[in-house]
Amino acid sequence: MISNFDRTLSDEDVLRRRASLLQRLHIDGWLLLLLLILGTGSLFILYSASGKNVDLLIRQASSFGIGMLAVVVIAQFDPRFMARWVPLAYVIGVVLLVVVEVMGHTAMGATRWINIPGVIRFQPSELMKIIMPMTIAWYLARHNLPPRFKHLLVSLAMIAIPVVLIAKQPDLGTSLLILASGAFVVFMAGLQWRWIIGAAAAVVPVAVGMWYFVMHDYQKRRVLTFLNPESDPLGAGWNIIQSKAAIGSGGVLGKGWLLGTQSHLDFLPESHTDFIIAVLAEEFGLVGVCLLLLLYMLLLARGLVITAQAQTLFGKLLAGALTMTFFVYVFVNIGMVSGLLPVVGVPLPFISYGGTHLVTLLSGFGILMAIHTHRKWIAQV
Structure with a gap:
């Protein structure tokens, strides 16, 4: 039962007054x-x-x-507000990965960090774990689903750019996680079965290519160690x-x-x-x-x-x-x-x-x- 005082307020104001603290804080x-x-x-x-x-x-x-x-x-932040800034966040994330490639901080044989002396040292690849699924979700949500082939190609290209940059650091684990985060969005958007089967069939040649042209010696030793x-x-x-x-x-x-x-x-x-x-x-x-x-x-x-x-x-x-x-x-x-x-x-x-x-x-x-x-x-x- 809404009181007379409540009726002078908007519906949203009434709901917010009656909401719990956690609800008001979202x-x-x-x-x-x-x-x-x-x-x-x-x-x-x-x-x-x-x-x-x-x-x-x-x-x-x-x-x-x-x-x-x-x-x-x-x-x-309302998710609709987040969506408006996703393209800019993606561009900034890729630029930071390029900065790592050019002048990143090296530790334990890997160049994965941007180091600002006396201020902060961070891994831009960690930011891409959030930015990547947001970017693909933003792009596919703007088109009819299931995605058409050209939209699928654009999505895969946006996934591939940061994945390749991170794999070169080298950081194969993080690159695979970011690949998975973008691939999950594409999968949930409703892929046709022939594309899913085609992707599954490409696993073997892609794995062979990674073994000979992408993976470092220590990464190959990890795989061999896993087997025995x-x-x-x-x-x-x-x-x-x-x-x-x-x-x-x-x-x-x-x-x-x-x-x-x-x-x-x-x-x-x-x-x-x-x-x-x-x-x-x-x-x-x-x-x-x-x-x-x-x-x-x-x-x-x-x-x-x-x-x-x-x-x-x-x-x-x-x-x-x-x-x-x-x-x-x-x-x-x-x-x-x-x-x-x-x-x-x-x-x-x-x-x-x-x-x-x-x-x-x-x-x-x-x-x-x-x-x-x-x-x-x-x-x-």
Whole structure:
């Protein structure tokens, strides 16, 4: 029952007065709860995996705080407003990748960063994880679906440019993830079956071409090690062998927090980044891994619900692509750590250490919240 005072207000004003604080802030409560649980729990795992490194823990917590601030800020923007700025964001992203190619900062044999001394050092490739699906969703949403062949070619060209630039850094893992984020949008736009079958048939020749002309020697060794880790147990196969040992030694309940031997005795390399789930499995066992997978499944389920309820084609394509790309992050990391996939250097979402990666990941969930909460106001008004 609307009061006389309420009748003097517009319908939208009434709805906003009666909305909860989270609704007024355009924050999805379920996503917020799951993100906070993952972010808080990850600090305990990272503290152990990093050898009780407090400075690293503080940096990760700071990155998580910045990422959550990005979630709140991004959620305030209407997706239609975002769509207007997508082309400019894509151009800026590609230009930054070219800058990396020309004068990027090199570390550990790879040139992936732009370093402004005393200000910031960041990876432009991380930004493309968000910009790529937004760009393809913006382009395809402007045309009738399913996409015509010329629109498909344009989409593939826009995907290929940053993918090639990132692969040259070299960063094969990130380039494949960005390729997947754009491909998910194209797939959800409604591809004809003959194109899907053609793409599947092209996998083998493309893989052969990448092996001979794109992949570096260390990347080839990773593939060979994946096929037979025991062929070089003290070299390229060391990571996988020690990771499997850590996962298996945890049993059902694990050895207990801070009591893992593989990571604390330095048998497990990259224990605080790519292989952090091995630390989780060793210290918290099968139960801990299953709880983490449950949280991931709830995030994926919420993302799919938001995708189904999106009212614009741009929002539906973008939400679906962000959700499925998040699934790929989880699947690839767990697959490579457990020996089911080659090692490609993909961090575990929210758990692995990494500032730019964490902020970018949270920004994607901020976009999901914007798509969902702005949908509510449109529907009610």
